[in-house]
Amino acid sequence: MKRKYAQPPLEEALCEFRLAKDVRWDLTVPGLLYEKIKNYFPEKEQRLVQEVKINQEHGKFRQEVQTTEILVFYNQNRNILTQVGPGMVVLNVLKPYPGWEFFKQTILFVWENLLSILPISRLEHASLRYINIINLPSYEEKLEEYLQFYPYLGPELPQEKQLFTIGVEFSYEDDTDHCKLILSTSNKKQEKPTFMLDIEYFTYKLNSLSAESFLSWLEKAHEVIEKIFEGCITDKLRKTFKEEKG
């Protein structure tokens, strides 16, 4: 049975899809999409993101900083947003998390509207990601009493962990999909110990996902993430999230 919490640690859930290179994306697409979804995402903003492109010419590497414009469409409360860049759409939900059914319907709302603008047969890449922030009551607490995924330090190593990042990647669907699990400490010392548990299910093989399989892929991705999350936590931590019964 699926567990439901009154105070889940979820900070952000996001779903990203990148369209296959053969999709005829042009500059009008973000505007057309906005027209279709603006009743739900009325607030329009723009952000610039930078990436470093590196290519090799005559045996030498050349770097070039490229700036990409991303349009951001917010809902009225500014806690749910759609980001649209060249060939890419991201749906973000910030806390309070409205639940999977609502999030899924929002993803599908944007996805179906995008399909009505562009013929899409295949996705180059898709990912569903849940970022959780977990606080322990004090620095005296033992991590292993709260988590089932934590760094193990052999007896010859210093036992006091100040800051760490650990990660593992699981394979699914004959290695077509992967699920990445990362646990890290906050970079700033907080009043209480704070950890970030980041779980991302994504298509590992490029262009492996067809448009008609997108919904079933989403369900599968969510199911895996839920299982991984539950597998990471102990009952002691579960209690702090205040499980809702029935």
Added chain:
Amino acid sequence: MITISKSVPGALTGHWHHTIESESYTYLDIKNFAKASKNIMELLKTKLKSDDYSIKKDNSSIVSAVENFIEEWSNHVHFINYQEIKEYLKKHVELIDKLPIAIEIAKKHFPDSQIALEYYQDPEIDDKYIAIYVRLKDYDETFIDRLLTASNEIIETLGVDYAEHISLDTDYEQIS
């Protein structure tokens, strides 16, 4: 195309993940971009004869984008109420690439200043924004005029739409 992304917000050292053709590599505990880039370069030399690739930060996640901004700027500016700033930026993610521009302009006009950021909420009216405070050792009589000049340059550069979210000011604190 190879994509490398910084994908763990809030981590001390950052975490880099990239995929080369069908193979995936994850780097943990890489202190900074330069080191990651160097490692990847070495890897590329052995893996590829020629190809293009791009490196980008994890921009898809709002939480990551905000954490990365705080991490990158915490050595250069003082965050007065860092938790509140984070919450405000999550709802105004477009400010993340505008704030560095405003800070650079402030630093250009006041090279010896300390810059502090504060999420400001007017207790009486619905007015919320990020205040960029210029702090100096000594505040002379030209200070306010110079502050106004810098403020106008910020508005001209970013556009008036951002004036309601970013404001250049001073709290007259001494440089700490």
